[in-house]
Amino acid sequence: MENQLLWHNFYQEINQPDEQIDLAKASLYYAQVEYPDLDVQKYLNVLDAIASEIKPQLPAKLYPLKVIQTINYHLFDCLKFQGNSQDYYNPDNSFLNRVIELKTGIPITLSVVYLAIAKRLDFPMVGIGMPGHFLIRPQFENAGIFVDAFNRGEILFKQDCQAKLNQIYQQAKLDPSLLIPVSNKHILARMLNNLKFIYLRQQNLDKALAIISGILNLFPENALEIRDRGLLYYQMNRWHEAVVDLEYFLKIFPDSKDAPTIKMLLEKMI
Structure with a gap:
């Protein structure tokens, strides 16, 4: 909240x-x-x-x-x-x-x-x-x-x-x-994406997660950001939220090259 x-x-x-x-x-x-x-x-x-x-x-x-x-x-x-x-x-x-x-x-x-x-x-x-x-x-x-x-x-x-x-x-x-x-939205998303990768490099997962929230405010159906948020939730042991995001990712991007790995993680959590 x-x-x-x-x-x-x-x-x-x-x-x-x-x-x-x-x-x-x-x-x-x-x-x-x-x-x-x-x-x-x-x-x-x-x-x-x-x-x-x-x-x-x-x-x-x-x-x-x-x-x-x-x-x-x-x-x-x-x-x-x-x-x-x-x-x-x-x-x-x-x-x-x-x-x-x-x-x-x-x-x-x-x-x-x-x-x-x-x-x-x-x-x-x-x-x-x-x-x-x-x-x-x-x-x-x-x-x-x-x-x-x-x-x-x-x-x-x-x-x-x-x-x-x-x-x-x-x-x-x-x-x-x-x-x-x-577009202005694409400029803002690119700025936030820069921050996201900086925080991931620093292993600052809380801040990276917050930045992904901003990107998803701009583009709610961005499959790769939904995937990344799910993977961060997984790393942070917030498995319920991870399952929601990763299942949705597979639903909207079933042919992703990441799909096999995502399915393995979901089997571990469910």
């Missing part, structure tokens, strides 16, 4: 049409699970203030490259936001309040800061869910440019995205679908 209460504000924010979801606000709401005393409005005010500082610097004609260069100068040169390459897997890199406070983060959280600023400047931008490295781009037809918020707002073209992908996955081919804008 307590966990459900912690996620209440987050659920309220995401339970509306995707284009109406305030990405920064939703990100701060999920951070309240880790930081229950977090004042969401305080951090939204900081984003408002940053945008207000940038607005007078914008050129009279809002050419995309000029706007991006102006945002970049203020965020990365003046305010000193930067990618946290030294401590990439620190959970704080995934909490927007800490990213705003410390002015450091990972590609997706720095992108959310950037998107929030751009939105306040009436300069529409969208998230690009490229594997291994989240990017953003202006929301204009045939804009042709992408922005890497992790690398000081580096401006990329399509061939640069291919090179970026090659750095992460050797010989990977950049399918055009990888550069299609993703």
Whole structure:
């Protein structure tokens, strides 16, 4: 029950049409699970203030490259936001309040800061869910440019995205679908998924379980998250809950390659 209460504000924010979801606000709401005393409005005010500082610097004609260069100068040169390459897997890199406070983060959280600023400047931008490295781009037809918020707002073209992908996955081919804008819900799920894997690496099962709750708020029928929650329940000896999740997983994904292992676990518990 307590966990459900912690996620209440987050659920309220995401339970509306995707284009109406305030990405920064939703990100701060999920951070309240880790930081229950977090004042969401305080951090939204900081984003408002940053945008207000940038607005007078914008050129009279809002050419995309000029706007991006102006945002970049203020965020990365003046305010000193930067990618946290030294401590990439620190959970704080995934909490927007800490990213705003410390002015450091990972590609997706720095992108959310950037998107929030751009939105306040009436300069529409969208998230690009490229594997291994989240990017953003202006929301204009045939804009042709992408922005890497992790690398000081580096401006990329399509061939640069291919090179970026090659750095992460050797010989990977950049399918055009990888550069299609993703929804706000998908951005939030990816942020939470990062946290989930950090907590699993740390063997912090309670926190990983809480994060899966957030992902399932976004996508209730996500079979793999239902499976993972069931496996966590199993590890935590919460067998009744594990059985419910793992049986449901088999019902909605009977042909999964994990099915034989899941069936063995269920035989042990039932």
